[in-house]
Amino acid sequence: MIKEKHVLSILVENQPGVLSRIAGLFSGRGYNVESISAAETNVPNETRITITTTADMPAIEQITKQLHKSINVIKVHDLTGTDFVQREMALVKIKASPEHRAEILRIVDIFRCKVVDVGLKHYTIEITGAQDKLSAILGLLKPIGIKEIARTGAIALSREPKNNH
Amino acid sequence: MKLTGAQIMMKALKDEGVDTIFGYPGGAVLDLYDELDKTDIHHILARHEQGAVHAADGYARASGKVGVCLVTSGPGATNAVTGIASANMDSIPLVVFTGQVPTHLIGNDAFQEVDIVGITRPCTKHNYLVTRLEDLSRVIKEAFYIARSGRPGPVLIDIPKDLGSQTIDYTPIKDIKLKSYNPTYDPNIKQLHKVVSLIKNAKKPVIFGGGGIILSNSSKSLTELARKMQIPVTASLMGLGAFPGSDPLWLGMLGMHGTYRANMSIGNCDLLLAVGVRFDDRVTGKTDVFAAQAKIVHIDIDPTSIHKNVPVAIPVVGDCKIALDHLNRLIDKEDLGNVAEKRKKWLDQIQQWKTSTPMTYNQKDVIKPQYVIDKLYELTKGKAIITTEVGQNQMWAAQYYHFDQPRHFITSGGLGCMGFGFPAAIGAQVACPDELVVDIAGDGSIQMNIQEMATAVQYGLPVKIVILNNGYLGMVRQWQELFYKKRYASTNMEHAPDFVKLAQAYGAVGLRASRPDEVESILKQGLFSKDTVIMDFIVEREENVYPMVPAGAPITKMLLV
Numbered sequence: 001m002i003k004e005k006h007v008l009s010i011l012v013e014n015q016p017g018v019l020s021r022i023a024g025l026f027s028g029r030g031y032n033v034e035s036i037s038a039a040e041t042n043v044p045n046e047t048r049i050t051i052t053t054t055a056d057m058p059a060i061e062q063i064t065k066q067l068h069k070s071i072n073v074i075k076v077h078d079l080t081g082t083d084f085v086q087r088e089m090a091l092v093k094i095k096a097s098p099e100h101r102a103e104i105l106r107i108v109d110i111f112r113c114k115v116v117d118v119g120l121k122h123y124t125i126e127i128t129g130a131q132d133k134l135s136a137i138l139g140l141l142k143p144i145g146i147k148e149i150a151r152t153g154a155i156a157l158s159r160e161p162k163n164n165h
Numbered sequence: 166m167k168l169t170g171a172q173i174m175m176k177a178l179k180d181e182g183v184d185t186i187f188g189y190p191g192g193a194v195l196d197l198y199d200e201l202d203k204t205d206i207h208h209i210l211a212r213h214e215q216g217a218v219h220a221a222d223g224y225a226r227a228s229g230k231v232g233v234c235l236v237t238s239g240p241g242a243t244n245a246v247t248g249i250a251s252a253n254m255d256s257i258p259l260v261v262f263t264g265q266v267p268t269h270l271i272g273n274d275a276f277q278e279v280d281i282v283g284i285t286r287p288c289t290k291h292n293y294l295v296t297r298l299e300d301l302s303r304v305i306k307e308a309f310y311i312a313r314s315g316r317p318g319p320v321l322i323d324i325p326k327d328l329g330s331q332t333i334d335y336t337p338i339k340d341i342k343l344k345s346y347n348p349t350y351d352p353n354i355k356q357l358h359k360v361v362s363l364i365k366n367a368k369k370p371v372i373f374g375g376g377g378i379i380l381s382n383s384s385k386s387l388t389e390l391a392r393k394m395q396i397p398v399t400a401s402l403m404g405l406g407a408f409p410g411s412d413p414l415w416l417g418m419l420g421m422h423g424t425y426r427a428n429m430s431i432g433n434c435d436l437l438l439a440v441g442v443r444f445d446d447r448v449t450g451k452t453d454v455f456a457a458q459a460k461i462v463h464i465d466i467d468p469t470s471i472h473k474n475v476p477v478a479i480p481v482v483g484d485c486k487i488a489l490d491h492l493n494r495l496i497d498k499e500d501l502g503n504v505a506e507k508r509k510k511w512l513d514q515i516q517q518w519k520t521s522t523p524m525t526y527n528q529k530d531v532i533k534p535q536y537v538i539d540k541l542y543e544l545t546k547g548k549a550i551i552t553t554e555v556g557q558n559q560m561w562a563a564q565y566y567h568f569d570q571p572r573h574f575i576t577s578g579g580l581g582c583m584g585f586g587f588p589a590a591i592g593a594q595v596a597c598p599d600e601l602v603v604d605i606a607g608d609g610s611i612q613m614n615i616q617e618m619a620t621a622v623q624y625g626l627p628v629k630i631v632i633l634n635n636g637y638l639g640m641v642r643q644w645q646e647l648f649y650k651k652r653y654a655s656t657n658m659e660h661a662p663d664f665v666k667l668a669q670a671y672g673a674v675g676l677r678a679s680r681p682d683e684v685e686s687i688l689k690q691g692l693f694s695k696d697t698v699i700m701d702f703i704v705e706r707e708e709n710v711y712p713m714v715p716a717g718a719p720i721t722k723m724l725l726v
Contacts, residue, residue, distance in 0.1 A: 013345055017282065017283075017286070017294075020283070020286065024287055025287075058476075062469065062472075065468045068468070069468075069469050071290070071291040071343070071345060071346050072345055073345055074344060
């Protein structure tokens, strides 16, 4: 069966241990987590966890059902196959030797990133976008010399309808 | 009204109708025990926390009520984990209270501290660490509700020591709202209509019932459906007693040690009605040829059970009893014609399998374990509550004792937990003081919780233990014989206590039978005694459980005697 990447948007009660419950469910049942991100929502006491995972359809069905079975889980939405927006952020510390500085700034400009810290030998760049954008820019920066990277996992929301039909 | 945490807990327990708790005290639960002692709630002091949880489990299975446990922090809590895991695998409603170190010490590696909520997260239906006293009564209410509703299971509540003596203004909790938990009881009626038409048109249908039938108290509804439509019935280990074992439509147990006719029926049926089951690997064998010719209907309250191991044609999510009652009503409206006539060919075929390959053994000079169970069945007229340990004893009990009623066979099915049967028998006896409760044990597994003899004797619980004593860890030895060239690595257990003297040492009665002609009289003597009794049967050492399907093989490919 074909394995595909799925983005799961999971609304949970904001209780201690919920994240561990969700993560434990994945590890205990042998599902893989590619990224996980969690933070409070606008609704008090509700947290949204976004998980990306790669699995075939029967496994995804099991994962969503198992998640739903967890007492603190309010809603599980497999966004894959629906219309949704997804963003990820990375902070990249890159070697900024004089001969590369212009090149780095050009890339930052093209991809509409931001330089958020400038040191003697390194720049720190903030990149936000869908995953393919992050991959593209990291591919370009790599030959210049990446010192450190911090990445968030993907976060996602479904798109709202654009008209009344 | 100002109440302490301990008082609030007792009030909450009374509100839930709790009259019995199984437990073991310790430092972190002193306040709770002090308050418990002032109530009329009956406390059964086990001799090990694992025993306490299994006893609560046996109590829950025999009575249909929620079993309640109270143990202390640290080792008390970790000792309880095996019992909790077993209840979780078998969907048994329990509420387990564990003591915790005082809130200000949590996370400090304090004396007898363990993160029991972290440890039990994957083996409970839900669990709580109560850090604020104002949450306690709500948490207890939720815990009982979660434990008994939907697909039942154990819920653990961890209570730090300081909460027991703190006071707060107490307001009783009337209703609970859980926005994220809402089990589906009512099945989709359209699905049920499809099921009815499949049942009407099936030529070779089989019903496969599981623990869900027992848990939802739907064996009457299942029996009605089977008899009305003349559908033969098999069951998983957990489903034994869901359908009368003396009924001609009964096929016997299914699976690795199932009957020939049950497994062949699954291999040849054209419709499989699976109700309250989860298609465990011990039942299905090789899944892609399981019921390969059949359309499978799967009724279960837990959506995760559906399509998990076996793809099904018609999933029905809902309570087994509601679904079966609906099906019965829908079928009553149908013109069925002569059902007996239509079913004759299929039932004849099954009868032929039964006659050609019956369950059998050959009683010669040495006691056969099957013979002991046969005699036990005969003498108790199939009416005893039977608990088992795990291994050969469990399988022979399942094969040779025929259960006519639900809640009469109590076994650790999913976890397969040795040491379960005896404490579970204690719990069952507490729940049903007037019934005969018998633990069918092996000489290995009885030693895993033998300390509970003191509990049984202390509370005057006349539990009977039948030890099928072969001096081996029999089931493991059987696998070594069949699949490991008879290298009996660490399964010889000849060095064992004298169980007769051991019983006497605990103040119970000990009896022994070494020859076949002694079996019946020893059973009579033991079963009809008013005391706690160990009956030690010295059985054929290398007797195997047959039929057997090797792990992962199709269930129709059985090793016969």
